[in-house]
Amino acid sequence: MSLDLLSPYLVDVPRPIIGAKTVQIVIFREVLDYTVLRTEETRELNTVVTPLSVSRSEDVRRVAFLGTKQKAVESRELERMLRTAGEEAGRGELNCHLKDKLCLNCPRCALFGGTNVDSASEKIANIKHRIEYGTAFSLLPFEEIEEAITFNAIDDQTQKTGQALGTRYAVRPSTVFPSIVTLKSVTERELILALKTLLAAKNYGAETRIGGDIRNTIVGIAGGWEEIITPLELTLELYDRREELSGEAVAEILKKYQVYAGNPLKTKVLTPEEVDKVVKEAASMLLNKEFLDRAYADVAEYRKQQKG
């Protein structure tokens, strides 16, 4: 199995106290529809000033796709996947609710973390996340990807379309956000769930009701005892290679940063062919009763260690 390539960076069972084993998944998040990426308070696109690229230091503004926003959508996607897979496998209903009551017993809670209060003992229980999101920066500067769009304003109270036309700034279709999701001390099953979730998640605009369709393509994977590259470095490197966006370009960039790692001999950059094989293997893995039983047993073991 190609997934075995990553076994030096995976653990057998998830534990409350984690070590250094790290898997970085590099993703191109490609916008397929006009998409508003903004903070809740403002109607502006979220932008930040960055250098243009690694080779050109002049300042430009880029659109930021916040890590918290990526995480919220993908956490929900995994919950839905587990809910349906669990029902189909005859495990019964998943009693985990993202807004009000996290169960802390399912693979979503184990990976994304969470807090709840046990109603009987009133004790606070907590799971620390082992999936990490960084803010992604648009490949191209703001001016090249933004567009003012008019829309029928929707009344937040009634959910009905009002008469007033609003204007918002959105990013255009085909805008690319190079992005990284980092897994810390996860099991092979958790890696599979994370890859499936990234492939399945497609709508990031639920809160704004405008566009938000995004396709995630997994273009690189690196293992190590640390993160070897950050999302901003990735965007600045890729800008210089924007005419040849490919798995090969990503692998070359990862190899360049591998040298600067604290433990370079403990890092591995998968080739584009290996990345494709790993992704295919994860996608074709069935979330059947056997897989789910083992994944839930892992969480039970984690919780037992926490209490013991």
Ligand SMILES: [Zn+2]
């Ligand atoms: Zn849960």
